Amino acid sequence: MQEKIIKYIEEELANEELDGGLEATEDLLGSGILDSLGMMKLIAFLEDEFGCKVLPEEMVIENFMTVAHVNDYLVSKQ
Amino acid sequence: MDFSWTEEQLQFKNEVISFAETKLNDSHLVNDHKLEFMRKNWQLCADFGMLSLSVPKQYGTHTKDIDILSAILAMEGLGYGCRDNGLPFAMNAQMWTVQLPIAQFGTETQKETFLPKLTSGEWIACHALTEPEAGSDVFNMQTTATKVEGGYILNGKKHLITLGPVCDIALVFAVTNPTLGKWGLSVFIVEKGTKGFETSLNKAKMGLRTVPIGDLTFTDCFVKEENRLGSEGAGWSITNHSLELDRCSVHASQIGAMERQLEASIAYVKQRKQFGKSVGQFQSVSNRIADMKLRLETSRLLLYKVAWLKSQGKSAMLESAMLKLQISESFVASSLDTIRNHGGYGYLTENEVERDLRDAVGGVIYAGTSDIQRNIIAKTIGL
Ligand SMILES: Cc1cc2nc3c(=O)[nH]c(=O)nc-3n(C[C@H](O)[C@H](O)[C@H](O)COP(=O)(O)OP(=O)(O)OC[C@H]3O[C@@H](n4cnc5c(N)ncnc54)[C@H](O)[C@@H]3O)c2cc1C
Numbered sequence: 392m393q394e395k396i397i398k399y400i401e402e403e404l405a406n407e408e409l410d411g412g413l414e415a416t417e418d419l420l421g422s423g424i425l426d427s428l429g430m431m432k433l434i435a436f437l438e439d440e441f442g443c444k445v446l447p448e449e450m451v452i453e454n455f456m457t458v459a460h461v462n463d464y465l466v467s468k469q
Numbered sequence: 470m471d472f473s474w475t476e477e478q479l480q481f482k483n484e485v486i487s488f489a490e491t492k493l494n495d496s497h498l499v500n501d502h503k504l505e506f507m508r509k510n511w512q513l514c515a516d517f518g519m520l521s522l523s524v525p526k527q528y529g530t531h532t533k534d535i536d537i538l539s540a541i542l543a544m545e546g547l548g549y550g551c552r553d554n555g556l557p558f559a560m561n562a563q564m565w566t567v568q569l570p571i572a573q574f575g576t577e578t579q580k581e582t583f584l585p586k587l588t589s590g591e592w593i594a595c596h597a598l599t600e601p602e603a604g605s606d607v608f609n610m611q612t613t614a615t616k617v618e619g620g621y622i623l624n625g626k627k628h629l630i631t632l633g634p635v636c637d638i639a640l641v642f643a644v645t646n647p648t649l650g651k652w653g654l655s656v657f658i659v660e661k662g663t664k665g666f667e668t669s670l671n672k673a674k675m676g677l678r679t680v681p682i683g684d685l686t687f688t689d690c691f692v693k694e695e696n697r698l699g700s701e702g703a704g705w706s707i708t709n710h711s712l713e714l715d716r717c718s719v720h721a722s723q724i725g726a727m728e729r730q731l732e733a734s735i736a737y738v739k740q741r742k743q744f745g746k747s748v749g750q751f752q753s754v755s756n757r758i759a760d761m762k763l764r765l766e767t768s769r770l771l772l773y774k775v776a777w778l779k780s781q782g783k784s785a786m787l788e789s790a791m792l793k794l795q796i797s798e799s800f801v802a803s804s805l806d807t808i809r810n811h812g813g814y815g816y817l818t819e820n821e822v823e824r825d826l827r828d829a830v831g832g833v834i835y836a837g838t839s840d841i842q843r844n845i846i847a848k849t850i851g852l
Binding site: 420421427428430431432434435438444447448450451452453 | 573574608648649652700702706709710782784786845849
């Protein structure tokens with residue numbers, strides 16, 4: 392799951408070219424890797440790819456700060 | 470995708486049109502001139518159940534939940550029947566950017582405390598995001614909410630707030646964690662009369678003059694913890710959640726207004742005679758009518774597509790940006806074409822043709838300007 396998310400962010404969403412690839416613990420939001428639109432695209436991707444529903448109240452930094460956070464959040468929903 | 474409507478949905482739309490035509494059109498010309506908000510008409514709409522369309526049935530006046538497609542069609546009917554474009558605009562602002570977020574993110578106590586008062590028309594609410602220095606770049610806001618024992622202290626100023634001057638409660642966005650940027654915003658329900666919360670008088674403006682719009686100021690304003698909507702940091706999610714539906718519904722009313730405008734234009738150019746024939750017989754005039762029809766129908770298709778996507782629980786970020794851009798720009802262009810087709814008659818305020826143009830211009834600014842919608846579209850498709 393984690394690899395798929397990293398690949399999608401690297402290829403489709405990252406605002407700038409990422410030196411040396413994206414780490415699972417890298418700050419996606421504070422660092423500006425994802426902007427608002429990127430975040431919404433990521434949510435649409437997660438819903439399509441993993442068949443989950445991201446509820447509006449779950450779209451908070453605790454769940455989306457890093458790829459590792461996203462991964463934990465998805466696992467918690469399974 | 471199925472674009473057919475049920476009998477029940479169409480019947481509801483027709484009931485809304487006939488309600489609006491018979492009850493809401495008696496004083497808008499004077500209200501527009503004098504910048505007057507018609508509280509009486511707001512109450513009539515609440516009593517009819519319009520304000521309840523955006524909340525679950527237990528918080529409103531309907532006996533069953535209203536699906537988004539029916540709500541959109543009803544708002545289209547309101548825009549068609551109500552000749553005051555300001556009233557549907559203001560109602561939509563409260564319904565989708567205040568009531569909906571409270572229904573989605575609120576605690577049970579918040580829902581029970583605020584929603585019935587809003588849907589019944591007893592209270593009026595506004596959504597306060599924009600600031601003097603943060604418009605399009607709204608997440609760069611300066612208003613702060615500092616955590617203290619039992620709540621938060623708000624300081625800052627909100628600007629251009631629809632219904633601000635007459636609000637009983639305001640949904641206020643403020644920074645709770647400055648290091649997190651847009652992820653550090655939280656939302657508070659601030660009640661009128663709270664110490665340190667002030668509203669400005671209604672501001673004079675070009676169009677939508679029947680809607681009070683103004684500033685809100687917070688000076689060491691204490692807000693109880695139980696009045697925070699959602700968790701700390703939920704501000705981004707709360708805006709995003711309501712945005713697509715707000716764009717859909719406010720523009721549904723504009724579709725209704727564009728249809729009314731087109732019908733009036735056709736009737737006028739048929740009966741107005743120059744050079745021995747109806748002006749509608751001149752191709753320059755009929756071309757404008759054809760363009761108006763095309764704008765109406767392309768806008769309507771986008772509207773129904775977004776409403777359908779939302780009814781399926783899908784995201785509509787690209788589609789709602791295209792919808793907002795298409796309808797708001799179309800309403801401006803068609804309003805100008807209508808004035809051209811009416812000649813000097815259309816230029817006089819008393820004939821109720823030019824008002825649509827003044828009302829339409831706000832649509833290319835509020836809820837993200839046309840430039841911002843173009844940015845979203847370009848970015849979403851890969852630029
Ligand atoms: C009728 C009306 C009702 C409103 N109601 C509310 C309300 O209830 N609550 C609320 O919070 N706000 C409300 N607003 C405020 C509204 O959301 C803002 O006016 C809007 O977001 C634009 O911000 P601004 O006016 O500061 O313009 P600015 O952001 O200063 O824009 C000025 C110009 O620069 C352009 N521009 C800015 N940034 C970019 C960019 N990145 N790319 C391209 N062009 C750019 C804009 O398109 C515009 O042409 C309302 C506004 C109006 C007109």
